[in-house]
Amino acid sequence: xDEPRPQKLAILDLTEPPTAIAVLxxxxxxxxxxxxxxxxxxxxxxxxxxxxxxxxxxxxxPFTRMAVSPNGKVLACFTETGNLWVVTCDFTKNYSGFGTxxxxxxxxxxxxxTDSVIxxxxxxx
Numbered sequence: 001x002d003e004p005r006p007q008k009l010a011i012l013d014l015t016e017p018p019t020a021i022a023v024l025x026x027x028x029x030x031x032x033x034x035x036x037x038x039x040x041x042x043x044x045x046x047x048x049x050x051x052x053x054x055x056x057x058x059x060x061x062p063f064t065r066m067a068v069s070p071n072g073k074v075l076a077c078f079t080e081t082g083n084l085w086v087v088t089c090d091f092t093k094n095y096s097g098f099g100t101x102x103x104x105x106x107x108x109x110x111x112x113x114t115d116s117v118i119x120x121x122x123x124x125x
Contacts, residue, residue: 007034010053016041019080020066024089028072037075037089039063045077045091056091064105069114076117078109086117 020039029035031049038046043061047054063085065078074095077085082102086095106119 007050009034009036009048010051012038012046012048012053014038014040019062020064020077022066022068022075024068024072028068028089037066037068039066039077058091060085065109067109067111067117069111071114074114076109076111078105078119080105084109084117084119 018038019041022037024035024037026032026034029049033049036048038048039061040046041062043063044058045056045061045063045066047056060079060083061077062080063077064080067076068074068089069076073089075087075089077087079085082100084096084098084100086097087093088095100119102121104121106121108118108120110118110120112118
């Protein structure tokens, strides 16, 4: 962000804490306002901005890690069952899915450029 400003977001009505959170910077949104991806214990992802909370009705979560690509177009999500799911930030296109067979969430899920995701576990890269 060029000039950080606190911004109040729409109120979430969650019964459990989020399982993961990722931020989409304003320059990548249609509204030119920050959007937050909130993964829920029920397995869906909520997109939250200043005015609305939109449930994406995702069924392949819960997600334990999420990361937005550097160009703001793609979201990488890691499920509690060990699957990596890569989808556009507007959830209209599913790019890939990969079963890692890992029982634990990676310590880090980061983008390497705009077309690769790295998952890091303490003893495995």
